[in-house]
Amino acid sequence: MLERLEDEDVDAKILAGGQSLMPMLSLRVARPEALIDLRKLSSLDYIREDNGKIAIGTMTSKSAAEDSDLIRTKQPLFHAATQRIGHRQIRNQGTVGGSFAHADPAAEYPAVALALDMEMTVVSANGHRVIPAADFFVTFLTTDIDSTEILTEVRMPKLPAACGWSFQELSRRDGDFALAGAAVTMSIESGKCANARVVAFGINATAVRLQSAEQAVNGEQPGEAIFALAGSKAAEAVDEPLSDVHASAAYRRHLVQVMVSRGLAEAAMRAGGKH
């Protein structure tokens, strides 16, 4: 199969769960000459602990991730993001790996991948390589996966018990594409915010880490004012946001401020800090 991927005469597209690709085929946005269905690769259907990390095979369904006690208890940020993806019918058929490989700018998993420094394993006929999240997402619907490679595993750390987290998303209705959202992790050390990680999604071509917001809170006492300031720094830092019929660029920039400040407040609360 990997050899067929290398056949340059054929415009082949990999079909995982199809919950993004099938609508694109129906709407004729994508017109590949051939589809390569990975459904029978049952060896890519697993969720397991491995060297203190959580490893998920890319053909695992999103509902399996949603129902996993390991993910719910040890990586609640990934779990919360999973529950915001589409509807149960979509998560039953859609795969974990599909969302990573598809790299929709409004998708939940890429933001979580950046927040958690996840690692993606890709395999080709020549072997495998591991791609850190920061290098994996390139632009709209484009990743670092080469046309001769397939994504086989995504791997993430467990969330340390003292680490707070938050997953924020605004959409018109539950299950719709996100207008904007944020994934946040943060701990509280000696009463001060520490190790903040702030990622926004749905606003640019890829999810984007916002270090100016992280710097604004690290070392500070948690509180509404500092979180609002960090939200403003985040909103200033983002490149010109996407603009479409659902939300203008200015509205999306405003949402970054709101999502980030709410996310920091919730993460601080979960980390045990008073504010």
Place this chain on the structure above:
Amino acid sequence: MTAPHRVSVTVNGKTYEREVEPRMTLADFLRQELRLTGTHVGCEHGVCGACTILKDGSAVRACLMLAVQADGTSLTTIESLADGDRLHPIQQAFIEEHGLQCGFCTPGFLMTTLELLRNNPDPSDEEIKDALGGNLCRCTGYQSIIQSVRLAAGKMREGNAGASQQSA
């Protein structure tokens, strides 16, 4: 590239083998090849939920799968709900609570409800709304559908408590 593929699939307990075009959706396969026209096709791109069926017990949108992807699976469609003239408790509840008007979206709602009530026999209104969020109805305004699901849950719990009777 478009040579037909052999597909073997079990639908409502009966096994079918067909040669299908690789590009045919599962919804079209059920309707056109197997003549099981109870599964309705609304938007054809995964938004409306009218084509919801169960694949190996889990609700999926039949328009977002190719028939070839269903090879080797066991499917449950709306045709399996009634036992002859005896309606399934979910169907009965939708009649009693006026959970349908034109009926186009109804097969999808019923199959989504079937998955919900198997996993969660006594859902809260919030859980019902969350589960039905992926199904669109343009007639009812949803209130009567939510009431129907609540009534169906009660009927199914009574049925399961009353006898060893199996739900569809």
